[in-house]
Amino acid sequence: MRSFYEDIKRFFRALNFSGKSEGLRFFFMSLMFLSVFSSVLTVIQPFLYMELIDSIVGDSGSRLSLSTESIIFIYGTCFIIARVADELWKAVFTDFTLSAQRQLADKAFDHIIRLPSAFFLGKEKHTLPSIISKARYGVHEIISVSLETIIPVTLEFLLVSLIIYILFPGTVLTILIISVVIFVFVAIWGSEKIRPWQRKFTEENNKTHQVLGEILSSEEAVKSFNMEDCFKGKYLAHMTAFEKYCTKFFRWSAFIGSMQMLSVGGALIPMLLISFKLLDSGAITLGAFVMINVLTIQLIMPLRRLAFAYRQVKEGAVDIEQLDNVLSIPIETDRVGGADKNIESESLSISFKNVYFSYMNDDKYVLKDVSFTIPHGKTYAFVGASGAGKSTISRLIMRYYDISEGGIILGDKNLESFSRDAVRRSVGIVSQDVVLFNDTLRFNLDFGQELSDQKLMESLKSVGLDDFVKSLENGLNTVVGDRGMKLSGGQRQRIGIARAVLKEPKIMIFDEATSSLDMHTEKTVSKNINAVSREKTTIIIAHRLSTIMNADKILVLDQGKVVSSGTHDELISSCEIYKKLYKTEDVSKETATPCVEGVHIPAPPGA
Ligand SMILES: Nc1ncnc2c1ncn2[C@@H]1O[C@H](COP(=O)(O)OP(=O)(O)OP(=O)(O)O)[C@@H](O)[C@H]1O
Ligand SMILES: [Mg+2]
Structure with missing residues (x-):
C-alpha cells in the first residue's frame, strides 16, 4: 500500500x-x-x-x-x-x-x-x-x-x-x-x-x-x-x-x-x-x-x-x-546566488584560460589546456582538421556545456557569472548545420520580433538572397518545410547568417557558415560578414582558408590544443599544420577542372 x-x-x-x-x-x-x-x-x-x-x-x-x-x-x-x-x-x-x-x-x-x-x-x-x-x-x-x-x-x-x-x-x-x-x-x-x-x-x-x-x-x-x-x-x-x-x-x-x-x-x-x-x-x-x-x-x-x-x-x-x-534530470542552472541577467559591458573580449573540456565529464578531453584572448572588436579565426575541437569552442561560449577546468572570461567577468540567457542573447551564431523551423521565411529571420519587411529584405540582400525571395510566390511568407528542407543547403546557410545579423549581437560566431556556397557567392557573403562583424568580437571557423585570410589572427587547433597562432603570412612560414592545410586546399584548387559542362569556375582568391 x-x-x-x-x-x-x-x-x-x-x-x-x-x-x-x-x-x-x-x-x-x-x-x-x-x-x-x-x-x-x-x-x-x-x-x-x-x-x-x-x-x-x-x-x-x-x-x-x-x-x-x-x-x-x-x-x-x-x-x-x-x-x-x-x-x-x-x-x-x-x-x-x-x-x-x-x-x-x-x-x-x-x-x-x-x-x-x-x-x-x-x-x-x-x-x-x-x-x-x-x-x-x-x-x-x-x-x-x-x-x-x-x-x-x-x-x-x-x-x-x-x-x-x-x-x-x-x-x-x-x-x-x-x-x-x-x-x-x-x-x-x-x-x-x-x-x-x-x-x-x-x-x-x-x-x-x-x-x-x-x-x-x-x-x-x-x-x-x-x-x-x-x-x-x-x-x-x-x-x-x-x-x-x-x-x-x-x-x-x-x-x-x-x-x-x-x-x-x-x-x-x-x-x-x-x-x-x-x-x-x-x-x-x-x-x-x-x-x-x-x-x-x-x-x-x-x-x-x-x-x-x-x-x-x-x-x-x-x-x-x-x-x-x-x-528529475538536472536542468541547466545559472550560478547559485544569482547570475547577471544582462551583459552590461560594451567591450566584450573573450578569453579562454587553460580550458579543459570533455563531453562526458571523463578524462577524454576534447579541449586540452586551451588559452587565447580575442580582444574586443577583433576577428579571430580557428582552423584545424576535422574533430580538432573548433565547434566545441563555440558551444562552450554559448554555454551549451560547462567547462571541466580553467576559465572563460567575457569582458572582465567569468562567463559563468552571466545567466545562460544573457550570454545567448549577446551572441549571434551561425552553426555548422543551420536548422530552420517549419514556418515562414519571415519567422525564421525575425523569430516573432515583427521586424519591417525592409529590414528583413536588407539582411537578405547582404547574403545575396533578396532576388530569390522576391521570386517566390509568397515572398517572405513562404513556408520553408521541415528543418528548412525546401531550401538548398547554401540558401539555408545564408538565411542562418541573415538571422544572426538581424539579432544585432555583440559577439558573432560563424562556424563553417559559407561552406555550402559556391566560390563566387562565398566571396560576396564573406565580404558582408566582414562588414557586419566590424567592431564586433568575431570568431570564424572555416576549412576554406581563403575565407579567413583577413582575420586579425588565426589560431591553429590540433587534437584539442592550440598549436600555433598568428596572421596568415606568419603561419604559412612557421606552422607545419597550417602549411599542410593550405597546401591541401591549394592542390584541390590546382586539380579543379576550370570548366565543367560549360560552367566557369572562377579562380580562387590568391590563386
Ligand atoms: N556531443 C558530443 N559528445 C561527445 N563527443 C563529441 C560531441 N561533439 C563532438 N564530440 C567530439 O569532440 C571532438 C571535437 O568535435 P568538434 O565538433 O569540436 O570538431 P570540429 O573541429 O568542429 O570538427 P569539424 O571541422 O569536423 O566540424 C570530436 O572528436 C568529436 O567526436
Ligand atoms: Mg565543427
Missing part, C-alpha cells in the same frame, strides 16, 4: 500541487465536497427504499414515522440531488483536470527546454512527445479515479457497514468485511503482479515512437542507404514485444478481475441466506431484506470500479513516473 501512496504523492509532486496552485486547491476542495455529498445520498437511498417498502406493506418495523407519500418525496428528492451533484461534479472535474493537465504540460515544457544539450544527443528525446501525452492522460486517470471512485467508494463502504452493523447481526457484517478484505488484497497483489508487464509494454511503445521519430527526421538518409527494411525490422521488433507484454498484461488483468468478483459475489449468497432466515423468523422486515440485497449489489459495482481504479492509478503512475524521470 505504501507504494500506492508513493504513486499518489509523486503525482501531486509532479503537479506541484502545493504553493502557488490556489485555483487548483479550490477546485479540489469543491470536488471533494461534491463527492462526499453524493456518496452520502447514494447510501441513504436504499435505506429510504427499505422504509418505503415497510411503509407500503404496513410493516411495524418502519423506523421513520412518516407517511408513505413523505418517504416517496424524500426518496425522490435525494435521488435528484444525488444526480445533480454528480453532474456538478463532472463540470468541476473537467475544469480541475484540464487545469492540472495544463500545469503539468507547462512544467514539463519548461523543464525539457532547459535540459542540458547532452540529453538531446540521446535517443530518449524521441520518446518525449509520447511521454508527455501519456502523462497528461495519466493525470486525467488519477484524478478521475481517485475522486470519482476511491474516496466515494471507501466512504460508501463505511456507511453501508454502519447501517448493516446497526440493523443486522454481526455475522452479516463479518462476511461483508472478509469478502472486501479478500477483494482489496487481490486488487493490490494483482496490480503489483501486472505492473512489470505494463512498464514493459509502455517502454516498447515508447521505442516504437523513437524509431518513427528517427525515420521522420532522417528520411533522406534512410532512403539513401536503403535502410527502410532495417528500420522496419526495428519498428516491428518493438511492436511485437509490445504485443507480447500487452497480451500478458490483459490476460492477467482478466484473471485478477475474476478472482475479485469471486470474492465479493461469493459473499452475496451467505449474506442473503442469513437475511432470508432472519426475515423468515420475523427478526427483520421485508424492507430490510430488500435493502441488504440492494446495498450489497450497490457495493459490488463500486468495488469493481475500485479495483479498476487501483489499476488505473498504477497505470497512470507508470506514465507519470516516466515523466517524473525526465523531470
Whole structure:
C-alpha cells in the first residue's frame, strides 16, 4: 500500500500541487465536497427504499414515522440531488483536470527546454512527445479515479457497514468485511503482479515512437542507404514485444478481475441466506431484506470500479513516473546566488584560460589546456582538421556545456557569472548545420520580433538572397518545410547568417557558415560578414582558408590544443599544420577542372 501512496504523492509532486496552485486547491476542495455529498445520498437511498417498502406493506418495523407519500418525496428528492451533484461534479472535474493537465504540460515544457544539450544527443528525446501525452492522460486517470471512485467508494463502504452493523447481526457484517478484505488484497497483489508487464509494454511503445521519430527526421538518409527494411525490422521488433507484454498484461488483468468478483459475489449468497432466515423468523422486515440485497449489489459495482481504479492509478503512475524521470534530470542552472541577467559591458573580449573540456565529464578531453584572448572588436579565426575541437569552442561560449577546468572570461567577468540567457542573447551564431523551423521565411529571420519587411529584405540582400525571395510566390511568407528542407543547403546557410545579423549581437560566431556556397557567392557573403562583424568580437571557423585570410589572427587547433597562432603570412612560414592545410586546399584548387559542362569556375582568391 505504501507504494500506492508513493504513486499518489509523486503525482501531486509532479503537479506541484502545493504553493502557488490556489485555483487548483479550490477546485479540489469543491470536488471533494461534491463527492462526499453524493456518496452520502447514494447510501441513504436504499435505506429510504427499505422504509418505503415497510411503509407500503404496513410493516411495524418502519423506523421513520412518516407517511408513505413523505418517504416517496424524500426518496425522490435525494435521488435528484444525488444526480445533480454528480453532474456538478463532472463540470468541476473537467475544469480541475484540464487545469492540472495544463500545469503539468507547462512544467514539463519548461523543464525539457532547459535540459542540458547532452540529453538531446540521446535517443530518449524521441520518446518525449509520447511521454508527455501519456502523462497528461495519466493525470486525467488519477484524478478521475481517485475522486470519482476511491474516496466515494471507501466512504460508501463505511456507511453501508454502519447501517448493516446497526440493523443486522454481526455475522452479516463479518462476511461483508472478509469478502472486501479478500477483494482489496487481490486488487493490490494483482496490480503489483501486472505492473512489470505494463512498464514493459509502455517502454516498447515508447521505442516504437523513437524509431518513427528517427525515420521522420532522417528520411533522406534512410532512403539513401536503403535502410527502410532495417528500420522496419526495428519498428516491428518493438511492436511485437509490445504485443507480447500487452497480451500478458490483459490476460492477467482478466484473471485478477475474476478472482475479485469471486470474492465479493461469493459473499452475496451467505449474506442473503442469513437475511432470508432472519426475515423468515420475523427478526427483520421485508424492507430490510430488500435493502441488504440492494446495498450489497450497490457495493459490488463500486468495488469493481475500485479495483479498476487501483489499476488505473498504477497505470497512470507508470506514465507519470516516466515523466517524473525526465523531470528529475538536472536542468541547466545559472550560478547559485544569482547570475547577471544582462551583459552590461560594451567591450566584450573573450578569453579562454587553460580550458579543459570533455563531453562526458571523463578524462577524454576534447579541449586540452586551451588559452587565447580575442580582444574586443577583433576577428579571430580557428582552423584545424576535422574533430580538432573548433565547434566545441563555440558551444562552450554559448554555454551549451560547462567547462571541466580553467576559465572563460567575457569582458572582465567569468562567463559563468552571466545567466545562460544573457550570454545567448549577446551572441549571434551561425552553426555548422543551420536548422530552420517549419514556418515562414519571415519567422525564421525575425523569430516573432515583427521586424519591417525592409529590414528583413536588407539582411537578405547582404547574403545575396533578396532576388530569390522576391521570386517566390509568397515572398517572405513562404513556408520553408521541415528543418528548412525546401531550401538548398547554401540558401539555408545564408538565411542562418541573415538571422544572426538581424539579432544585432555583440559577439558573432560563424562556424563553417559559407561552406555550402559556391566560390563566387562565398566571396560576396564573406565580404558582408566582414562588414557586419566590424567592431564586433568575431570568431570564424572555416576549412576554406581563403575565407579567413583577413582575420586579425588565426589560431591553429590540433587534437584539442592550440598549436600555433598568428596572421596568415606568419603561419604559412612557421606552422607545419597550417602549411599542410593550405597546401591541401591549394592542390584541390590546382586539380579543379576550370570548366565543367560549360560552367566557369572562377579562380580562387590568391590563386
Ligand atoms: N556531443 C558530443 N559528445 C561527445 N563527443 C563529441 C560531441 N561533439 C563532438 N564530440 C567530439 O569532440 C571532438 C571535437 O568535435 P568538434 O565538433 O569540436 O570538431 P570540429 O573541429 O568542429 O570538427 P569539424 O571541422 O569536423 O566540424 C570530436 O572528436 C568529436 O567526436
Ligand atoms: Mg565543427
